[in-house]
Amino acid sequence: MKKLIIVCSLLIPLIISAVAVSKDDTIKIKHTKEIADDATPYVLNQLLENKAAKEIVFEKGVYHFYPDKGLNQFVYLSNHRDVFVRTAFPIINYDGFTIDGQGSTFIFHGTMLPFHVMESQNVEIKNVTVDWAMAFHSEGEVVKHDEKNHTFDVKFFDEYPYELRNGEINFIKEYYEHDLGQTIIYDKERKAISYNCIASTPISTVQKTKVRHNTDKVKYKYKVDKADLTLRKNGIENRISMEEVEPGVVRFFNHKKELPPIGSILTTKGQQGLNRVAPAVSVKASKDFKMDNVVIHHAGGMGVIVENSENLTLNKLKITPSGDRVVSTTADATHFVGCRGKIEITNCYLENQLDDAINIHGAYQEVVEQLSDNQLGIRMGHHQQEGYHIGRTGDKIGLVRLDDSFTPYKEVTLENIKVINQRYQILTFKEKLPKGIVAGDYIENLTAYPEVLIEKNTFRGNRARGVLLSTPKKTVVRENYFHTQMEAILVPVESSKWYESGSQANLYIEGNTFEDCNHGGADRGCIRLHTDENNENIAFKNINIKGNTFKMFDNTVLEVSNTDGLVFEGNTILPTNTFPRLHKDSPAFILKSSKNITFKNNDFKGKAPKLMETDKKMSKVTFQ
Structure with a gap:
């Protein structure tokens, strides 16, 4: 009898496995009351038992997901609070997988991470609406x-x-x-x-x-x-x-x-640092990720947060509140950290979130000490960077001293990362390190910057900015509509607080419409190039702003600092009476610590009493 029990116990997993794997590699979810009332255990079980599947397809309907029977995992989420989360969609170590809602609505309850994509490639999420039963704000x-x-x-x-x-x-x-x-x-x-x-x-x-x-x-x-x-x-x-x-x-x-x-x-939405616990989509260390025809009504954090990933496509993503709510996501609509390859964001509609629409940047990490001739001890500068890996073997790492230059003073090749704790790591490099490295110097990953295309999107109604860009690779922002509380486009080096790296270059802002931006009250340019560092070092290069329409209730169109090479050409600046002017004495264009700035063939009909303000060290700039 004992032998019989042993034989049966060995056979049972084989029988279950044979039954679970679909012949056509598709997991099909029927919309039944039993499943839809809490889809978490059923969907999770199907994914865990069918690792060979290539897609999961939902019969159209409304599905609720509760955390009680979700897979529990501790995750480090950049720009969020690091917490234990529950998920029904652990898309981990997949190669080729599609989640197709076929027009379904997924309603989540509590601190869940709806889609957790990690160390995977060729993953797509499409035709689904995401919401929460009770908002995080x-x-x-x-x-x-x-x-x-x-x-x-x-x-x-x-x-x-x-x-x-x-x-x-x-x-x-x-x-x-x-x-x-x-x-x-x-x-x-x-x-x-x-x-x-x-x-x-x-x-x-x-x-x-x-x-x-x-x-x-x-x-x-x-x-x-x-x-x-x-x-x-x-x-x-x-x-x-x-x-x-x-x-x-x-x-x-x-x-x-x-x-x-x-x-x-x-x-x-509660205290800063505590109130970002449930983004809708997290993508980490993955490649060739796509979202198409997805609606996100709400999330307790960002709509989409992507880290250390490559080749990312968002098409027809809509972030908008549901019902009578005025808030969609409680943080950025989309956010990309340390990504490479190409990011394409097209035909999207992002509104009413409580932070920026798009933020693309790298990460600075701070040198604590030099441990040997090829090792550094480094720390995460911001508590919401904890657990972040700056790169992978073979990546080019720049050593930076921002007081001297935004350009690295030395490049070395990353061999490996030894994680000591969530904030302190030991990095080993293939080459010997240069002399003179001091505590407080920064490192950045020069390999992990993407090319970017942002085209035919709408950004409106949100707190903060429209698009933040920090990558030296070619970036095109074309035919978008902006109506934002703060700057429509911010090109920053946010080194002192957020430790976000990336000196933007090769930027093309073309054919966009900017309407009544900066209506929240701050006196800033609709497009603004700015660094946290109080110096005159060049951070930004080859900036092209052409063929755009600025509809301005207030004065300042463009604010530029620390830039070498900017062309402002063929743009139209029109006045509006949507709101009373807030800063009647501000100029239309503010330039400082910059060179090779050109204005030509522009049509200015704005309200500003003074067209141009430059610092005394700059060469004369003429508006045309």
């Missing part, structure tokens, strides 16, 4: 002011349950909650970020602590990130307080700024 309408006492009342919609705890509001979700944290107001009629929103938001939630004793005696041997989730609390205390004046209506006290306009929609 909350919304309410400003309904009353008390000018004398400088208070305001907000009626929170029924979709956003809350509790008041010791005068602080906490919003209760499925498997999640958030406090007030980061806030901004939306215009209810335009369903977009409010005009001059910086006058009244963010809500003043904290202030400096009044009582401190011996805290200055706490010392650290190594450099620390004062913005991480522990140290950021030092020296601050709660400022704002709240009370409920009737069910659903909360009064806010001690706000420093102007009172937010009555009728505006106050949105809140």
